[in-house]
Amino acid sequence: xxxxxxxxxxxxxxxxxxxxxxxxxxxxxxxxxxxxxxxxxxxxxxxxxxxxxxxxxxxxxxxxxxxxxxxxxxxxxxxxxxxxxxxxxxxxxxxxxxxxxxxxxxxxxxxxxxxxxxxxxxxxxxxxxxxxxxxxxxxxxxxxxxxxxxxxxxxxxxxxxxxxxxxxxxxxxxxxxxxxxxxxxxxxxxxxxxxxxxxxxxxxxxxxxxxxxxxxxxxxxxxxxxxxxxxxxxxxxxxxxxxxxxxxxxxxxxxxxxxxxxxxxxxxxxxxxxxxxxxxxxxxxxxxxxxxxxxxxxxxxxxxxxxxxxxxxxxxxxxxxxxxxxxxxxxxxxxxxxxxxxxxxxxxxxxxxxxxxxxxxxxxxxxxxxxxxxxxxxxxxxxxxxxxxxxxxxxxxxxxxxxxxxxxxxxxxxxxxxxxxxxxxxxxxxxxxxxxxxxxxxxxxxxxxxxxxxxxxxxxxxxxxxxxxxxx
Amino acid sequence: xxxxxxxxxxxxxxxxxxxxxxxxxxxxxxxxxxxxxxxxxxxxxxxxxxxxxxxxxxxxxxxxxxxxxxxxxxxxxxxxxxxxxxxxxxxxxxxxxxxxxxxxxxxxxxxxxxxxxxxxxxxxxxxxxxxxxxxxxxxxxxxxxxxxxxxxxxxxxxxxxxxxxxxxxxxxxxxxxxxxxxxxxxxxxxxxxxxxxxxxxxxxxxxxxxxxxxxxxxxxxxxxxxxxxxxxxxxxxxxxxxxxxxxxxxxxxxxxxxxxxxxxxxxxxxxxxxxxxxxxxxxxxxxxxxxxxxxxxxxxxxxxxxxxxxxxxxxxxxxxxxxxxxxxxxxxxxxxxxxxxxxxxxxxxxxxxxxxxxxxxxxxxxxxxxxxxxxxxxxxxxxxxxxxxxxxxxxxxxxxxxxxxxxxxxxxxxxxxxxxxxxxxxxxxxxxxxxxxxxxxxxxxxxxxxxxxxxxxxxxxxxxxxxxxxxx
Numbered sequence: 001x002x003x004x005x006x007x008x009x010x011x012x013x014x015x016x017x018x019x020x021x022x023x024x025x026x027x028x029x030x031x032x033x034x035x036x037x038x039x040x041x042x043x044x045x046x047x048x049x050x051x052x053x054x055x056x057x058x059x060x061x062x063x064x065x066x067x068x069x070x071x072x073x074x075x076x077x078x079x080x081x082x083x084x085x086x087x088x089x090x091x092x093x094x095x096x097x098x099x100x101x102x103x104x105x106x107x108x109x110x111x112x113x114x115x116x117x118x119x120x121x122x123x124x125x126x127x128x129x130x131x132x133x134x135x136x137x138x139x140x141x142x143x144x145x146x147x148x149x150x151x152x153x154x155x156x157x158x159x160x161x162x163x164x165x166x167x168x169x170x171x172x173x174x175x176x177x178x179x180x181x182x183x184x185x186x187x188x189x190x191x192x193x194x195x196x197x198x199x200x201x202x203x204x205x206x207x208x209x210x211x212x213x214x215x216x217x218x219x220x221x222x223x224x225x226x227x228x229x230x231x232x233x234x235x236x237x238x239x240x241x242x243x244x245x246x247x248x249x250x251x252x253x254x255x256x257x258x259x260x261x262x263x264x265x266x267x268x269x270x271x272x273x274x275x276x277x278x279x280x281x282x283x284x285x286x287x288x289x290x291x292x293x294x295x296x297x298x299x300x301x302x303x304x305x306x307x308x309x310x311x312x313x314x315x316x317x318x319x320x321x322x323x324x325x326x327x328x329x330x331x332x333x334x335x336x337x338x339x340x341x342x343x344x345x346x347x348x349x350x351x352x353x354x355x356x357x358x359x360x361x362x363x364x365x366x367x368x369x370x371x372x373x374x375x376x377x378x379x380x381x382x383x384x385x386x387x388x389x390x391x392x393x394x395x396x397x398x399x400x401x402x403x404x405x406x407x408x409x410x411x412x413x414x415x416x417x418x419x420x421x422x423x424x425x426x427x428x429x430x431x432x433x434x435x436x437x438x439x440x441x442x443x444x445x446x447x448x449x450x451x452x453x454x455x456x457x458x459x460x461x462x463x464x465x466x467x468x469x470x471x472x
Numbered sequence: 473x474x475x476x477x478x479x480x481x482x483x484x485x486x487x488x489x490x491x492x493x494x495x496x497x498x499x500x501x502x503x504x505x506x507x508x509x510x511x512x513x514x515x516x517x518x519x520x521x522x523x524x525x526x527x528x529x530x531x532x533x534x535x536x537x538x539x540x541x542x543x544x545x546x547x548x549x550x551x552x553x554x555x556x557x558x559x560x561x562x563x564x565x566x567x568x569x570x571x572x573x574x575x576x577x578x579x580x581x582x583x584x585x586x587x588x589x590x591x592x593x594x595x596x597x598x599x600x601x602x603x604x605x606x607x608x609x610x611x612x613x614x615x616x617x618x619x620x621x622x623x624x625x626x627x628x629x630x631x632x633x634x635x636x637x638x639x640x641x642x643x644x645x646x647x648x649x650x651x652x653x654x655x656x657x658x659x660x661x662x663x664x665x666x667x668x669x670x671x672x673x674x675x676x677x678x679x680x681x682x683x684x685x686x687x688x689x690x691x692x693x694x695x696x697x698x699x700x701x702x703x704x705x706x707x708x709x710x711x712x713x714x715x716x717x718x719x720x721x722x723x724x725x726x727x728x729x730x731x732x733x734x735x736x737x738x739x740x741x742x743x744x745x746x747x748x749x750x751x752x753x754x755x756x757x758x759x760x761x762x763x764x765x766x767x768x769x770x771x772x773x774x775x776x777x778x779x780x781x782x783x784x785x786x787x788x789x790x791x792x793x794x795x796x797x798x799x800x801x802x803x804x805x806x807x808x809x810x811x812x813x814x815x816x817x818x819x820x821x822x823x824x825x826x827x828x829x830x831x832x833x834x835x836x837x838x839x840x841x842x843x844x845x846x847x848x849x850x851x852x853x854x855x856x857x858x859x860x861x862x863x864x865x866x867x868x869x870x871x872x873x874x875x876x877x878x879x880x881x882x883x884x885x886x887x888x889x890x891x892x893x894x895x896x897x898x899x900x901x902x903x904x905x906x907x908x909x910x911x912x913x914x915x916x917x918x919x920x921x922x923x924x925x926x927x928x929x930x931x932x933x934x935x936x937x938x939x940x941x942x943x944x
Contacts, residue, residue, distance in 0.1 A: 005599040011680045018676075058612055065569035066577060097537035098788045100576025100781075105538060107573050127477040140530055140795035143803040143814075191933070204490075208483045216806045216933075248808025282809075309572075310787035316570045316778045323612035331615040334688050336720025337754075461663070461688075 021055075028407035029053045030060070033400040037414065038075070038114055038423030040430065044383055044445045045349050045362050047072065047319065049400060054326065061321045070104070071111045073317035077308055078115025079427060080437055084286055085293045090301040092134055093120040094281060095309030108309040114420045116427075117308070130416055136244040136279060137201060142215045147192025151199060156206055159237030169199050171232035179227045182267050183260065191216040195225040202229050202238075209233055209240045213257070214247045223257060227264055227273075234270055242277040242301065250280040251292055251299070258298035277301055285312065286437075332458040344458050345451065349400050352378075352393035359429060360391060362399065365448030372396045380446035388449070493527075500879035501525045502532070505872040509886065510547070510586060510895030512902065516855055516917045517821050517834050519544065519791065521872060526798065533793045542576070543583045545789035549780055550587025551899060552909055556758055557765045562773040564606055565592040566753060567781030580781040586892045588899075589780070602888055608716040608751060609673060614687045619664025623671060628678055631709030640704055641671050648700035654739050655732065657696055663688040667697040674701050674710075681705055681712045685729070686719045695729060699736055699745075706742055714749040714773065722752040723764055723771070730770035749773055758785065758909075804930040816930050817923065821872055824850075824865035831901060832863060834871065837920030844868045852918035860921070 003019050030052035041047055047068060050057050078093075085091055093112040099105030102124065109125030119132035126133035154169040172195065180187045194215055202209045209229065213222030222243075230240040245253050257278055265273040280292060281303035289307075292299045306312070322342040323331050330345035346367040352360040363372060363380055372378050377392045402410050414422070433441035447455070475491050502524035513519055519540060522529050550565075557563055565584040571577035574596065581597030591604035598605035626641040644667065652659045666687055674681045681701065685694030694715075702712035717725050729750055737745040752764060753775035761779075764771045778784070794814040795803050802817035818839040824832040835844060835852055844850050849864045874882050886894070905913035919927070 002599065006595065009595075009598060009605050011677050013679065015676065054616055058610065058616075061610070061612065062569050063574070066571060066574055069569060070572045070576075097534050097541060097791075099538060100542045100572040101579050102535070102538055103575030104542075104572025123478065123481075126481060127474065133481050138530065138533070139805050139807075140533065140793075143795045143805050144526055144530075144798050146798070146801060146803075204487065205483050207485065214807050218808060246807070247812050253808070306788045306790075310782075312787050315782035315784050315787045318778075319569075321612075323615045326616050326618070329618060331618075333611050333615050335611075335686050335718070336690060336725070340719050 025056055025059070026407070027052070027056060027060075030056060030404065030407055031402070032404040033402050035399055036401060036419070036422065038419040038421075038426060039399070040359075040426045041072070042362055042443050042445050044343060044364065045399060046347065048321075049346070050321075051325075051346070058323075065319055065321050069317045069319040071107055072319065073311055073314075074108050074111040074308070075115035075423065076317070077311045077313075078112035078117050079423065081286065081289060081304060081308060082116030082424075083427070083435065083437060084289050085302060089293055089299070090119075090277075090279075091117045092279075092301060092303040093117050093122070093305070093308050094135075094303040095305035095307075096122045098306045098309045105309070110416065112308050114416060114423055116420070116424060121303070136210055136242070137197075137212050139212065139215050139246070141201070142194050142197040142212060145193040145196040145200065147196045149196050149200075151196075151203060154199070154203065156203060156233075156236060159206070166236060168203060168229075168232055168236075171235065172199055172228045175231045176224060176228035178268070179224050179231065179264065182264065183224060185220060185224055190221045190224045190228075194221055195228065198225050198229040202233055206233060206236070206238045207241075209238065211240070211243045212246065213243050214245055214253075218245060218248070218253055219256065219260075223260055227260075230273065230276075231264075231268060231270065234273075239272055240276060242279055244279040244281065244301075244303075246280070246282045250282060250284075250288070251294075251297060254278045254280060254292075254298040279303060281305070283307070330454055330458065332455070334459060341459075343447070343451070344454055347451065348398065351397040351399055352391060353395040353397065355394045357395070357429060358431060359434070359443070360393060361444035361446055363446050363448060364451055366450050366454065369448055369450055371398065379449055381449070381452040382444045382446045388452075389446075497528055497531070498879070499524070499528060499532075502528060502876065502879055503874070504876035505874050507871055508873060508894065509891040510893075510898060511871070512831075512898045513544070514834055514915050514917050516815060516836065517871060518819065520793075521818070522793075523797075523818070530795075537791055537793050541789045541791040543579055544791065545783055545786075546580050546583040546780070547587035547895065548789070549783045549785075550584035550589050551895065553758065553761060553776060553780060554588030554896075555899070555907065555909060556761050557774060561765055561771070562591075562749075562751075563589045564751075564773060564775045565589050565594070565777070565780050566607075566775040567777035567779075568592075568594045570778045570781045577781070582888065584780050586888060586895055588892070588896060593775070608682055608714070609669075609684050611684065611687050611718070613673070614666050614669040614684060617665040617668040617672065619668045621668050621672075623668075623675060626671070626675065628675060628705075628708060631678070638708060640675060640701075640708075643704035643707065644671055644700045647703045648696065650740070651696050651699045651703065651736065654736065655696060657692060662693045662696045662700075666693055667700065670697050670701045674705055678705060678708070678710045679713075681710065682714045682716070683712070684716045684718065686717055686725075690717060690720070690725055691728065691732075695732055699732075702745065702748075703736075703740060703742065706745075711744055712748060714751055716751040716753065716773075716775075718752070718754050722754060722756075722760070723766075723769060726750045726752060726764075726770040751775060753777070755779070802926055802930065804927070806931060813931075815919070815923065816926055819923065820870065823869040823871055824863060825867040825869065827866045829867070829901065830903060831906070831915070832865060833916035833918055835918050835920060836923055838922050838926065841920055841922055843870065851921055853921070853924040854916045854918045860924075861918075 003022050007019055033049040035041055035047055093109050095108055096105035099108050105122055106125055109120035109122035109131050110129045113131045119134045121135040123133055125131040151169055154167045155165040156168045157165045177187050198211055211226030226243055261276055262274050265271055277300035278298055279301035280299050284304050285307045292302055324344055325346045332344035333342045347364050348367050350363045350372050354360050374393055374396050377390050379388050379390050381388045434443050475494050479491055505521040507513055507519055565581050567580055568577035571580050577594055578597055581592035581594040581603050582601045585603045591606045593607040595605055597603040623641055626639045627637040628640045629637045649659050670683055683698030698715055733748055734746050737743055749772040750770055751773035752771050756776050757779045764774055796816055797818045804816035805814045819836050820839050822835045822844050826832050846865055846868050849862050851860050851862050853860045906915050
């Protein structure tokens with residue numbers, strides 16, 4: 001049906017042999033070299049090298065760009081967010097609803113994990129990709145309770161399993177009085193429906209009780225209600241696992257909430273309550289993340305949706321897929337924009353390292369050239385400059401690996417968790433100047449002398465100094 | 473397997489009856505009211521109203537947000553771009569490679585068409601959604617030719633079908649001399665490989681020949697090569713269908729290219745060549761689109777990819793899905809941000825119009841209230857103000873329609889083309905002040921007195937004037 005559709009939109013005199021040819025196509029002649037997932041990639045270094053029958057590899061252009069660009073963008077964005085948050089905060093991706101459909105959301109969840117997040121609320125990403133899943137509860141769960149509901153069974157057994165069952169709902173009311181007394185709140189101030197929701201949640205998940213605090217008012221409702229349930233559970237040997245704040249000034253509220261936890265923990269002698277994890281969410285961008293991650297922040301878990309999924313600072317990554325060689329002959333596109341010129345020829349890429357393992361720069365050369373040797377001087381031409389320089393690397397790492405040969409996978413792909421670890425390890429090797437998020441130092445990518453000479457030769461083939469007509 | 477996975481990540485003591493219950497769920501109890509696709513929607517007016525069993529409609533939250541938000545964003549973005557371009561320019565969506573995967577690209581192609589584009593290069597959107605598909609040729613097709621290739625069959629029959637076949641490649645060389653002579657170019661300046669690509673394309677698609685002009689140099693290579701092939705085809709009765717520019721100053725190059733078309737059309741007496749469509753592409757954003765659409769622009773077709781698909785001005789639309797009623801009882805979320813408060817209760821929405829059909833404003837009221845009547849005075853409370861006003865509408869349009877009742881579709885969905893026409897018609901009814909793209913006049917959405925009173929009553933249930941602890 002695909003070929004049939006194609007025939008219906010192409011000119012009616014299209015050679016029928018073309019459609020026959022399309023029907024017989026497959027990827028058995030395609031070979032793919034690529035950077036391993038999670039690699040640091042700098043502009044001009046190929047992410048993928050695809051070779052095979054011309055028509056087939058041309059048909060792969062859009063699918064590969066579509067699959068690689070967004071995944072790389074998200075991984076990069078997640079890595080930035082991780083660098084901002086530091087290693088300690090737990091970062092959760094919560095952006096499925098802001099993705100371009102469920103498929104985009106799946107990619108976002110997968111590659112934000114690869115880039116350094118700890119998990120996602122996207123269950124499908126857990127099921128299909130092994131991303132750790134986590135989440136809290138929804139406002140709609142809380143607002144669905146008015147407080148007049150009667151739990152089908154309010155009795156809960158102690159965590160240890162033995163001992164009499166206790167009416168949790170009744171214990172919560174008792175604890176509410178104590179908590180409100182301690183906090184100077186009227187016992188009728190906390191919302192009954194919210195409390196009923198917390199009790200229902202605690203009865204269903206006594207070992208995983210958590211509270212969403214901001215449905216009505218954090219300080220006057222969500223927090224006392226949560227504490228009443230948490231303390232009633234505590235009597236039975238259960239520890240609540242966390243709270244979430246989803247509106248208002250998150251940093252300030254986390255600090256206030258932690259303050260309340262501390263005083264309540266002391267008052268009622270429940271030490272673990274002091275350090276209960278506080279999760280926050282609500283349109284957190286890079287700037288707000290930096291604020292929430294500052295020293296003294298009482299925030300433990302940070303959920304980010306829109307900002308990780310849509311990458312508002314740069315919503316697309318301009319990956320391109322260019323023909324560089326046909327039948328062993330190099331090809332080059334010159335165009336009217338020097339930036340859109342391509343680097344001709346089948347290439348190899350190497351990362352040069354100094355004595356301390358520091359990254360010096362990446363070198364692109366023609367595939368047929370011998371690889372750079374550790375300890376040997378090399379003359380290269382950094383991109384964007386007109387001058388060459390020499391370097392004597394202490395280590396040389398080839399960047400591209402053969403993954404698919406003639407349509408067959410050559411080695412097992414690393415797991416997502418392995419790629420995630422590799423990404424963090426790769427980032428840690430980058431110098432602070434290159435790693436900083438605002439105006440980072442430019443990491444150099446250089447051409448070998450032979451590649452540079454080929455670019456010069458092909459550029460000279462078409463004169464393009466001045467337009468033929470029109471202004472200047 | 474979905475429920476199995478869920479069980480594996482929920483606490484191990486989760487009630488097994490919950491999983492049994494999930495396995496038995498379906499949407500047979502769900503009823504959906506919605507704005508028809510392509511409607512103008514203003515903040516606070518529900519796009520969708522979903523009712524049914526609480527658990528089921530809560531499970532629908534993320535899928536519906538995921539499907540509705542991006543589609544609405546893209547349609548809105550496309551409508552903006554159409555307003556900027558004006559009705560005459562042909563707008564093509566070319567953004568598949570910048571989408572969040574093929575599924576996001578499909579949504580982008582579908583809803584950019586709904587929003588006012590003319591078509592897409594995404595073949596799957598043509599096949600699955602009936603979006604008109606169009607495209608040009610790729611740089612990689614052109615760079616794949618070196619000029620040493622021999623066409624398998626260079627002979628082409630005249631368009632009329634009778635008469636001797638002609639060696640097109642040879643005729644092109646003859647025409648190249650004439651064109652270069654006329655333009656003052658050396659005959660060896662135009663790139664041979666580019667010409668070979670054009671000839672191959674013309675032999676395959678003589679009735680649909682088009683040129684991509686900027687692979688090497690528009691003025692010194694692409695344009696003379698294109699003209700040589702177009703004029704050789706013209707001798708056989710074929711008319712070329714267009715050219716594309718993909719780099720450099722697109723407006724200026726289109727003007728220069730049009731100038732060359734005019735002089736060549738006059739010189740060789742081929743009048744149709746003057747007005748051959750010029751298509752442009754290359755990171756066109758709203759500002760560049762306005763420039764390309766200005767009076768006197770020689771651009772006919774504008775291809776937009778990244779800017780339509782990723783919506784860089786606002787990469788996400790903050791749709792929410794909120795519980796407003798349970799068992800007939802209204803529910804409201806207050807939160808710490810007044811902006812995140814919800815409007816309680818099951819609601820109806822109406823658009824009020826003046827005598828000339830001009831839109832006055834939209835009114836939200838409780839579902840049980842009688843609809844506003846044309847010619848009758850109505851007191852309403854515009855959102856964001858503290859004062860009421862009265863209005864006497866000449867026409868009243870209900871906004872929400874019943875689409876799905878108890879899981880069954882009630883009426884056939886409109887076709888994509890119908891929704892597209894409805895969107896353009898809806899936009900045309902909007903006043904210029906509301907339609908302008910920068911700082912548009914605010915379109916008012918108002919609450920009925922009863923809805924307003926309900927909001928006040930529920931807001932008063934929880935005191936939230938001041939935080940309990942912390943600053944101020």
